[in-house]
Amino acid sequence: MIENNYYSQENHGPYEMYNIGNVELEEGGIIPNCQLAYVTFGEPNEAKDNAILIPTWYSGTNKIMESYIGKGRALDPDKYFIIIINQIGSGLSSSPHNSLPPVSMANFPNVRISDDVRAQHKLVTEKFGITQLALVTGGSMGAQQTYEWAVRYPDMVKRAAPIAGTAKNTPHDFIFTETLIEAITSDPGWKGGNYESANAVVDGLKRHAKIWAVMGWSTEFFKKETWRRLDFKSLEDFITGFMEPYFTAMDPNDLLCMAWKWQRGDVSRMTEGDLEKALGRIKAKVFVMPIDEDMFFPPRDCELEQKMIPNSELRLIKSCGHLGLFGVEPDFMPQIDKHLGRLLSIPV
């Protein structure tokens, strides 16, 4: 266990904690008294059929996902009961940095997307007594969890909108994620995951941030200097003033836990490797929403999967790259709202 104020209630709250008990992991091992950090907006209706679930992405927490929600918008807390659940390893839910021995730090076990979704299912059904979800939506690793939800619980998920993510991770994406992992683990301060403080790994985290700058945005983002929207005066300032501080505040083992999980996202594990069969199980109405400039979840990979989903449509988002998910462009959220609004209006 290691102190890290970044993940505090002060920075990311208010959020609630729910203990779902021991989670037996697909890869073996247990997370004892696994805690899920979550937030809710709005109230369940009497029929309990107005719940929306939002899982989080790599390095993301409930805080950034709250920017997808708002009165009068598609994800409207006046109409829906919206639950954002932070993924395992996010730093808010059970994670390497905040866990006690025997699963602390480098000893935190490998977690899969499926473990998260089973844990989330427990929270949603046990804590709230919810048995159907009007919508599951999330970006990036949130999309991986969205797919997992739709395939694993086809009768429960009525609509799904995976944004900028795939149901089965690609080999290219796997190697990309390895470069992120190696940027961290190559730092001598990392010490096999038993570093003295996150700051001991700051060089590795900065390299990790720079690789994110290359793959997370796009050639157009830098050509158009879209970073000016974040109030930076130069590209260098943007790297040292945004990309680096964003990641250096985080815990290295937490990032590595999520990275390992991201690399192995694959719904076809439920169908002996048959992706078409897995996606064919989905009963939800699905909008597959890739980002046009995404360098590692490119639209064509998302479209291949969309074509395997019975009741689905491809809805392309125009943005400056994968990290357009942050909503730095004024026309990003309106696109999200438009598509999610349309999806929610379709009777199921």
Next chain:
Amino acid sequence: MIENNYYSQENHGPYEMYNIGNVELEEGGIIPNCQLAYVTFGEPNEAKDNAILIPTWYSGTNKIMESYIGKGRALDPDKYFIIIINQIGSGLSSSPHNSLPPVSMANFPNVRISDDVRAQHKLVTEKFGITQLALVTGGSMGAQQTYEWAVRYPDMVKRAAPIAGTAKNTPHDFIFTETLIEAITSDPGWKGGNYESANAVVDGLKRHAKIWAVMGWSTEFFKKETWRRLDFKSLEDFITGFMEPYFTAMDPNDLLCMAWKWQRGDVSRMTEGDLEKALGRIKAKVFVMPIDEDMFFPPRDCELEQKMIPNSELRLIKSCGHLGLFGVEPDFMPQIDKHLGRLLSIPV
């Protein structure tokens, strides 16, 4: 100075050396008795108007460029006098690893594309008495040098074919190259450039190789398992059996010298930053030949520049990514031959 058999005549020869004397560099400093390693194919004709110049790319040498040449092909040694010149820092021409003090190893000065092209100009005119080039062509950094040639010596260059490269490097590409640089310089064995052997930096070179795997190929390359064409049985084998050995054989400082140069390729330095003015100087007939799947010299960036070149056409190459330049696909070289053949057939 450090031993490295990779760059030997045995591995990359036969090649000739030409001493162009002291090169005064644009950034200041001198390379004393600068050596250019070059090879020639065919013979100059009487009018000396059949010369073709080919500069080399990052990590590349004359050896790989020889695969672009052949009897009956566009670059036909029976018709043309073809000169391949290895760039400064390539490991064959003057480079950090093969230079004596005061410019050995970490003390090798910063070199710009313009320094290379001025040096090459000296070789071509002094050694061969050639005053016009029927064609300059090269890939990647070879394209950067091709642009520099066409802008710097507009009366001398009759045709130019920059393949998978830009006249002015983009900010996205600059940051990408920084991740490559940092993969090497973060290795504790690098010791500020004064390592004991290239092997002391092998971990950094392997990380550098993996980032190349992500950006140098494409999502399609990995999805289609195009690496099978190189006779590998698994993706892991391809990484450890091809990407890693390819780069770990090289000298870290040599790679860093080329990387610094690549980051700053910019013909508009000749026109006070006015790229349109620089490209407007070109008198050559130009085919701009980007690779459709290139992740860091994408077609749209190349096309923007092509539109600024008076007598030019865009000729798109279909391939599995930037490193398609290696010619791993059977339909790669036929495309190159087709376009270069057409370009050479145009009277100028």
